[in-house]
Amino acid sequence: MSPDGNLEILMAAYQSGDFGAATVLIERLSPQLHRFFAGQFASRKDADDLLQETWLLIHKVRHTYRAGEPVMPWFYGIARHVRVNHYRKASRVALHEEQVETPSELPAPALETPGTTTEMAELLAPLPESQREVILLLKVAGMSLEEVARATSSTVGSVKQKAHRGYERLRERLAALGLSQGRRGGLS
């Protein structure tokens, strides 16, 4: 049985009130959801908070999953919603705090705590948010183009385009860092 098939069975059990199934889902999916958040400038603490918030929302809307539909886009669709809301809230707070101090300047939203971003976040830093997200879902979460399109509420064509542009930028970034294949283990 495919991993997604297993997840479907677990989701069905979760919907019918099986706490054991919920626990297995939390244990299996949390690491990749955490990586998804950490790869997008979230500090360790923020990624933990986002993960917790995501599971609370997943629990609240678990009835919206339909049997037979792919499971991963459903989870990532909710995780993405939580991340976008968190980003907006953090931007508003940052804007408000900055306005109190220097009313004439509009700051860029600052979500990260210095020194706490992951290697993945540093690698993807020059990419626009939409491209970063698509690359994380395709290459880190291991989802298909169709699944990423579902998770991001867009079309396969749009996902392909973002992934292509993201790879172009990554290629430039890695070339600038002088990173060649297999010779170095990290970015620094």
Next chain:
Amino acid sequence: MKEREIDEVLARAAKGAPAVSPALLESIADSIKPSMRPVRPMPPAWLLTAGLILIAAAVALAGAARAGFYGIERLTALERILIFPALVLLLWASAAEFVASKGPGSRRRIHPGVLLAISCLALMGVFAGVFRDYHTTHFVSAGIACLVAGLVHAIPVALLSWLLLRRGFAVNPVAAGAVAGTLAGLAGVAMLELHCPNFQMLHVLVWHTAVVPVAGAAGALLAWALQLRARFSER
């Protein structure tokens, strides 16, 4: 640098990500445990789509029955064949998209803005092809009356549709609002085509079609306002 090599760099970076602490996983499991009970999954998407089309058709027919079927009575068979199947097709596309917008991870066939634009252009194309009376008698007064009538019939469609999909969850409420508005606006246009006996091309082209973008924009605006209110109440 080849794509495979970039993949390897990404895979290495992913491996370096910090692990989730078992205490956090335990705390998540504990937080959902007290509210753990069986839930009824959402009905299949096709069923909800059919329900939305039925709502739109019922409101349009009821509205026209109350005001009179003067429009459809004056239309020739060919004109009816051109107008109403086009409306049903657009209603189906909007209903399917609205259902998708209320389920996380659903397949999206079309962007809400594109759906709105296609709906307006398709209707304008059909109306321009069907109606040949180029007079513009009482253009504004008659037009506003039709726009208002269309919007008045769009409101119950929007409310009933929202009620039907109330258990859904929109990851992008503004987009869902725009699609719901488009659907409701198309139902308003359907009512006008059944009722309005004014076949002046510009009247139909401008004022009947205008129901769709106005309803779509109103839906998006309303969803945005509700989202804003929810955010303020969170504080």
